[in-house]
Amino acid sequence: MQENREQWSSKTSFILAAAGSAVGLGNIWKFPYIAGENGGAAFLFIYLICIILIGLPILNIEILLGRTTKKNPVGAFVALSDSTFWKYVGVLGVFASFTILSFYSVVGGWSIAYTYEALIGTFNTTAFDNPSAAGKFFDLKNSSAAWVLGYHTLFLSLVVIILLSGVRAGLEKASKFLMPVLIFILLILVVQGLILPDANKGVSFLFQPDWSKINGQTILLALGHAFFTLSLGMGAMMTYGSYLSDKDDVVNASYLVAFLDTIIAIFAGLAIFTVVFSSGYDPTAGPGLVFHVLPPLLSDLVGGYIFAFLFFLLLSIAAITSGISILEVSVAYLVDEKNVPRKKAVLIMASLVYLAAIPCALSFNILSESTFDFQGKPFTFFDIADYLASNVLLPLGGLFLAIFAGYFWGIDDVIKNLLVGESNSIYFGNSIAKSKNFKSIFGFTVKYICPFLIFLVFLYSIGWI
Numbered sequence: 001m002q003e004n005r006e007q008w009s010s011k012t013s014f015i016l017a018a019a020g021s022a023v024g025l026g027n028i029w030k031f032p033y034i035a036g037e038n039g040g041a042a043f044l045f046i047y048l049i050c051i052i053l054i055g056l057p058i059l060n061i062e063i064l065l066g067r068t069t070k071k072n073p074v075g076a077f078v079a080l081s082d083s084t085f086w087k088y089v090g091v092l093g094v095f096a097s098f099t100i101l102s103f104y105s106v107v108g109g110w111s112i113a114y115t116y117e118a119l120i121g122t123f124n125t126t127a128f129d130n131p132s133a134a135g136k137f138f139d140l141k142n143s144s145a146a147w148v149l150g151y152h153t154l155f156l157s158l159v160v161i162i163l164l165s166g167v168r169a170g171l172e173k174a175s176k177f178l179m180p181v182l183i184f185i186l187l188i189l190v191v192q193g194l195i196l197p198d199a200n201k202g203v204s205f206l207f208q209p210d211w212s213k214i215n216g217q218t219i220l221l222a223l224g225h226a227f228f229t230l231s232l233g234m235g236a237m238m239t240y241g242s243y244l245s246d247k248d249d250v251v252n253a254s255y256l257v258a259f260l261d262t263i264i265a266i267f268a269g270l271a272i273f274t275v276v277f278s279s280g281y282d283p284t285a286g287p288g289l290v291f292h293v294l295p296p297l298l299s300d301l302v303g304g305y306i307f308a309f310l311f312f313l314l315l316s317i318a319a320i321t322s323g324i325s326i327l328e329v330s331v332a333y334l335v336d337e338k339n340v341p342r343k344k345a346v347l348i349m350a351s352l353v354y355l356a357a358i359p360c361a362l363s364f365n366i367l368s369e370s371t372f373d374f375q376g377k378p379f380t381f382f383d384i385a386d387y388l389a390s391n392v393l394l395p396l397g398g399l400f401l402a403i404f405a406g407y408f409w410g411i412d413d414v415i416k417n418l419l420v421g422e423s424n425s426i427y428f429g430n431s432i433a434k435s436k437n438f439k440s441i442f443g444f445t446v447k448y449i450c451p452f453l454i455f456l457v458f459l460y461s462i463g464w465i
C-alpha cells in the first residue's frame with residue numbers, strides 16, 4: 001500500500017463525492033426520457049427494485065474492494081487474487097472509463113453550451129419558439145464540428161483542472177461545493193414546477209403506474225440504467241472507496257449514496273414532467289427531451305430566463321462531478337500501477353480520452369454518415385460508445401464483481417471486511433451490516449440473484465434474447 005495515498009477528510013466528503021459521481025447526466029438527462037418512453041411510474045417502480053436488489057449490493061462490494069485494497073480496479077483485483085483473469089477485469093474497467101467519457105464529454109459539452117445560450121438569452125428568440133424549432137437549432141449547432149469539439153474541450157478541461165489538484169483539494173472540494181448547489185437548484189426547479197397549472201398531471205405520470213407498460217424490455221432497461229446511474233461496473237466507486245479510511249463504514253454510506261441518487265432522479269423527473277405536462281407536450285420525446293423540448297417550455301414561464309439558465313447549470317454541474325469520477329479511475333490506475341506522478345497521469349489520460357472522444361463529437365457532423373448496422377439500426381460512433389459502455393461493459397463488469405465477491409473472495413470474507421468500521425456508522429444510528437439476517441440476505445443476493453439477473457441483461461444487450 002502506498003504510504004502517501006490521499007484520503008477523504010471525512011466520511012461526509014466521501015458521500016458527497018460518491019453522490020456527485022452517481023448524480024449525473026444519467027439522472028437529469030437520461031432517467032426522465034427513458035421513464036417517459038416506458039410508462040413513467042411503471043418504469044420507476046421496476047427501477048427502484050433494481051436499485052435495491054442489484055444496485056445496492058454491487059455498490060457495497062465496489063466501495064469495499066476499494067477501501068480494503070486502497071487501490072484502483074486493476075490493483076484491487078491483483079491484491080486479492082493471484083489469477084491474471086481478474087487483473088483483466090480491472091483493465092476492462094479502465095477501458096470502460098475511456099468509452100464512457102468519450103460520449104459523456106460530448107453531452108457534458110452540450111450542457112455547458114446550453115447554459116451559455118440560456119445566459120445570453122437565445123432561448124427567448126424565435127429559434128426557441130417551440131420544441132421543433134429548438135430541435136432544428138440543436139441540429140444546426142451540432143452540424144458544426146468546431147462547436148461540438150469546442151464545448152467538449154471546455155468540459156474536459158474543467159474535469160482536468162479539478163483532477164490536477166488531487167483528491168482532497170480537487171475531487172473533494174469540488175463535490176463539497178457543487179453538490180449543495182446542485183441540490184439547491186433542483187429544489188427551486190421542483191417547487192416552480194409544482195406550482196404550475198396542471199402540474200398534477202406530471203406528478204401522476206411519475207407516480208401512478210400503468211402496469212400494462214411493463215415487459216421484459218422495461219425490466220432490462222431499468223437494470224442497465226441502475227448500473228449507469230450508480231456509477232457501477234467499472235471501478236469508479238471502487239476508486240473513490242480506495243480513498244476511504246478503514247474507520248469509515250461502507251454499508252450505511254452506500255445506502256445514503258443510493259438514496260441521494262434516487263431521490264435526485266425523481267426530483268429531476270418532477271421538475272421536468274410538471275413543465276412538460278403543464279404546456280401540453282408529450283413526455284415521450286426521447287433523448288431530445290432536455291435539449292429540444294425543455295428550453296422553449298422553460299423560457300415561456302414567468303421568470304423563464306432564470307429557470308432555463310438554472311436548469312442547464314444544474315445539468316452541467318451534474319455532468320462535471322460525474323466526469324471527474326470517470327477519469328479518476330484511469331488516473332488512479334497510472335498512479336498506483338505505473339508510478340506516474342498524479343499531474344502527469346491526469347494529463348496523459350485526459351489526452352487519450354480527448355482523442356477517443358473525437359469520433360463521438362464528429363458523429364453529429366463530419367462522421368454522421370459513418371454508421372454501422374446493429375440490430376437493424378444505424379449506429380454512429382457516439383451511439384456505439386454509449387451502447388458499448390452502458391449495455392455491455394458495465395453489466396459485464398458488474399457480473400464479474402458479483403462473481404468475484406460471491407465465489408472467489410467469498411461472502412465470509414466480504415462480510416468480515418464490511419464489518420470493519422461499522423461501529424462508526426453515524427447516519428442511521430445503528431449499523432445495517434450488523435443487523436440480523438444481513439449476511440444471509442446479502443450473500444444470497446450477491447451469489448445468486450445478481451449474477452443471474454445481470455447475465456440476462458447482458459444477453460439481452462448483445463441481442464441474444
Ligand code: TRP
Binds near residue numbers: 021025027231234325
Ligand atoms: N452515474 C453517472 C450518471 O448518472 C455517470 C457515471 C459516472 C458513471 N461515473 C460512472 C457511469 C462510472 C458508469 C460508471 O450520469
